[in-house]
Amino acid sequence: MPEGHTLLRLANELDAAFAGGAVRVSSPQGRFAADAAALDGARLIAAESFGKHLFVEFAGERFVHVHLGLIGKFDLYPGLPPAVTTGAVRLRLANDATYADLRGATQCDLVGAQKRAAVIAKLGADPLKPDDAAWERMWSRISRSSRPIGDLLMDQGIAAGVGNVYRAEILFRHKVHPLRPGKSLRRSQFQGLWADLVVLMEYGVQTGRIDTVRPEHTPEAMGRPPRKDDHGGEVYVYRRTGQECLVCGGRVRTEILVGRNLFWCPRCQPVFRSRAVG
């Protein structure tokens, strides 16, 4: 689940459920037990996300820094926590109306304002936090880099919050081959791509899903059988290796780049062409 939209959505949910009141903090699994005890009963000030990082602020400039990694989850449930906890719950927040369980996160640390600021300072432009200066810094790096655009988009120091699904889908929607060097893109083209990414991710915040297929390209509209997505949303190429492209009918390809799977349609996303064609 965890790309930037998931974390902003999560921050919003935690904020709505807990901000402004005292919160019971515990660590049923034990790995966060000492810090949880120190925070137990403190007032929760706010929850905020930056890229894929989440900071839950408690009174006294204390922040719980959470990174979900690949498999982490932080789910909210109505009511009181169950008497018997199933699974490994690293961190649990609770009040009388709601509880939230954190499992499988790669990071769950109690930090101060300085550490928080240091983490945020390392992040690139965030599609969910519009900032012209940050955008220019990002473009400056991309437009001068020989690295593949697929690699650059996943570099959190350049573009924060973009993950493998949005990477694959935004490149498809803009007919850009993932292995094209950053410097081969034109400014206007990347501006269009980014603006579209902002829209897609804001939509993801609202829905909690990643849907990227335009109405005119849905399987129904194209007269194709419906396809099952095992990750909740309707997408063009992500994890569709070997399947027919919804737009041109070509076969979706995959290849590993910097340890992550790329997905693209070789017909819609040729290497040597910089302009989208419908």
Add this chain to the structure above:
DNA sequence: CTCACATGTTAAG
């Protein structure tokens, strides 16, 4: 039941 794999990142070699 066991195994591979996953929307991620870091550290070691």
Add this chain to the structure above:
DNA sequence: TTAACCTGTGAGC
């Protein structure tokens, strides 16, 4: 470049 980590799920035997 590879392994390691955290957990859950789905495929295959």
